[in-house]
Amino acid sequence: MNFRTTILAVCLLLPIIGGCASAPERAADPLPSWRKTAARDSIVDFVERVTDPDGPDFVPVAERVAVFDNDGTxxxxxxxxxxxxxxVELARRAVGERPELGTEEPFRTAIEGEPIDFLTAGSAGLLRLLLATHSGTTTDEFSDAGTTWFRDARHPTTGLPYTAMVYQPMLELLEYLERNEFSNWIVxxxxxDFIRVFAEATYGIPPERVIGSQMELEHRSTPEGVGLIRTPGFAVFNDGPQKVISIHRAIGRRPVAAFGNSDGDLEMLEWTAGGEGPTLCAYLHHTDEVREWAYDRGSKIGALDRGLDTAEARSWPVIDMKRDWKVVFPDPQ
Amino acid sequence: MNFRTTILAVCLLLPIIGGCASAPERAADPLPSWRKTAARDSIVDFVERVTDPDGPDFVPVAERVAVFDNDGTxxxxxxxxxxxxxxVELARRAVGERPELGTEEPFRTAIEGEPIDFLTAGSAGLLRLLLATHSGTTTDEFSDAGTTWFRDARHPTTGLPYTAMVYQPMLELLEYLERNEFSNWIVxxxxxDFIRVFAEATYGIPPERVIGSQMELEHRSTPEGVGLIRTPGFAVFNDGPQKVISIHRAIGRRPVAAFGNSDGDLEMLEWTAGGEGPTLCAYLHHTDEVREWAYDRGSKIGALDRGLDTAEARSWPVIDMKRDWKVVFPDPQ
Known part of the structure; x- marks a missing residue:
């Protein structure tokens, strides 16, 4: 048995007693839907540096906190x-049950128009829609309504279920980080409570690692039991600087990696970048009008303007969807 | 080799390849500081039932959420x-740095009297003390001040460091639950942020599993970097029904086990008890005037009145400190 054969034999046998288990894993491409561009390299390089116990950039497992914006990221x-x-679907259902609501906003627009009309009408209309439809039920009822909606609803232009419009490359990134003992959080x-309906099955992110906006809750005790009633007011509107505050409140430590796609994520990325050790902050740039959408500075949804300038000034990786991703959405089963 | 010897040999060898590892663990008493009373039995019985994959009460690992009050629990x-x-120590330090504060409340009482004077003066004084001393710094500065205090401060009557006044039986309970793949949370x-200073080293509970009261935070960006400034107002005062709301916000699922010692924990225990599967809710009753303190219904701190009645009515275990615990505090090293 020569040296090469010995090594081979040892590596074939070692996994049985737990030794070489990670070798085949390292050999496979951890991010198969990513083209081998600078953005991908910077991610892999970061993960390899912070997980190398002998390197200067090693980060203990407990501190490997990665935060992800959700919409557009x-x-x-x-x-x-x-x-x-x-x-809008909740508003339509409400009118179905109480037709007299149909003459009032936001219900009138919901039944007479399209969801996009609320965007055209501006943020006051959107806010009113959220407050009117996301309150008045228990947290359990709200969650059940979300489950039903996710099962039945289809996206207006792609016709896909909404949970099929997650980004395959980001799913791989979440898994890659988790395999490297990061804890992934949605911010x-x-x-x-809406995100919690699908986050665990879709992203592998459990409810306790979902940070989002929060409606006011009322604790109501009746002879039938205790319920938490969603009431029409925001306890937390989780955008911009509030993302940093919410991260501190929920996690109590600074993340080492942060991913976003809009100016509303900038403070979260800056907070992450301000940590003492190695950090990775990256923006996803929507550049693919064929496979997804292309938008940035002027968009009414997910505007990326100051963020793009900051990323350039600070040399943060900018993931260019068109250039860096081989596929966008998961292969339909 | 007869049958008994074979079993013995297998159990001696199996741990090497990972098979019998838990057998010796089960044999050892998981709660050595607990006397073998009904309270202890109800805990062990619950844990064994919910972790038995073949039993009717099995609870999946992800749902094994246990919540603990901290003060008095x-x-x-x-x-x-x-x-x-x-x-009070923070107030005294503030007067040291700015002597003119010494003529104003709450600083005057802090330098002229004793911490207990604030309790005598009532909740308005206590609240004013908290707001005045727990604000005006960054979250990092506050955490550093806490670290220093825990290192130097001693309890007024026992002379012990505060982190030596944790309950040994509860440390064993936390460890027992963790070994059985529960996730333990402080509520x-x-x-x-005060609790996070010591919770990980003392209880093995990481910062992201500490739910508590929260001061308002201000996100402040300066050329030197970004800081979160604690400002004098409560974003969350985490007592009573608010504990239930905070649990939902942070964890997003209902606990299966809850431990408290005062009426302020009652809603949390009721919320836990209202879950669909098997649950364990227990009160710690301070009955030991020799080794710790004895107090309940009339106490200015940690009053247990409605809670004691509810525990009796619902047959929740009540841990009687004097009767059920062999030791109270950990053996000093």
Whole structure:
């Protein structure tokens, strides 16, 4: 048995007692849907540096916190945030049950128009829609309504279920980080309870690692039991600087990696970049009008303007969807 | 080799390849500081039922969420919540730096009297003390001040460091649950950032599993970097029904086990008990005036009145400190 054969034999046998288990894993491409560009290299380089126990950039497992925006970062957000499609559906259902609502806003627009009309009408209309449709139920009822909607609803232009419009390359990134003992968190402007409906099955992110906007809750005790009632007011509107505050409140430590796609993520990325050790902050740039959408500085949804300038000034990787990704959405089963 | 010898040999060899590893663990007493009373039995029985994959009460690992009050449940809270001792120390330091403060409340009482005087003066004084001393710094500065205080401060009557006044039986319970793949959370009325200073080293509970009261935070960006400034107002005062709301916001699922010691924990226990599967809700009753303190219905700190009645009515275990615990505090090293 020569040296090469010995090594081979040892590596074939070692996995049985737990020794070489990670060798085949390293050999396979951890990010198969990513083209081998600078953005991908910077991610892999970062992960290899912080997980190398003998290197100067090693980060202990407990501190490997990675935060992800959701809309436009983990799944699409065009032509309008998916949660607003859900809100319009809730408004329509409400009118079905109480027809007299149909003469009032936001219900009138919901039944007479399209979800996109709320975007055209501006943020006051969107806010009113959210407050009216995301309150008045228990947290459990809200969650059940979300489950039904995700099962039945289809995206207006692609015809896909919404959970099929997550980004395959980002799913691979989440898995790659998790395999390297990062804990992945969602830090979204979307409603936390809405995201929790699908995040665990879709992203492998459990409810306790979903940080989002929060409606006020009322604790109501009746002879039938205790319920938490969603009431029409925001306890937390999780965007911009509030993302940093929410991260501190929920996690109590600074992330080492942060991913976003809009100016509303900039403070979160800056907070992450300000940590003492090695950090990775990256923006996803929507550049693919064929496979997804192309938008940045002027967009009504997910505007990326100051963020793009900051990324350039600070040499943060900018993931160019068209250039850097081989595929966008998961292969339909 | 007869049958018994064969079993013995297999069990001696199996741990080497990972098979029988848990057998010796089960044999050892998981709660050595607990007397073998009904309270202990109900805990062990619950854990064994929910972890038995073939039993009717099996609970999947992801749902094994256990919540613990802190003051009076995991460590002592007499003669005044330890955080108020810290607050008085902060007030004294502030007067040291700015002597003119010494003529104003709450600083005058802090330098002329004792922490207990704030309790005597009532909740308005306590609140003013907290707001005045727990604000005006960054979250990092506050955390550093906490670290220094925990290193130097000693309890007024026992002379022990505060982190030595945690309950040995509860440390064993935390470890027992963790070994059985529960995730332990603190749900306290105390300031989350204060608790985070010591919770990981003392209880093995990481910062992201500490839920507590929260001061308002301001995101401040300067040329030197970004800081989160604690400002004098409560974003969350985490007591009573608010504990339930905070649990939902942070964890997004209902706990299956809850431990408290005062009426402020009652809603949390009721919320836990209202879950669909098997649950364990227990109160710690302070009955030991020799080794710790004895107090319940009439106490100014940690009053247990409605809670005691509810525990009896619903047959929740009540842990009687004097009767059920062999030791209270950990053996000093």
């Amino acid at each position: 983990l799944w699409s957000e065009q032509p309008i945030y998916f949660q607003f499609e859900f809100a 979204s402007g979307g409603d936390a | 995991l460590w002592s809270e007499q003669p005044i919540y330890f955080q108020f001792e810290f607050a 306290s009325g105390g300031d989350a």
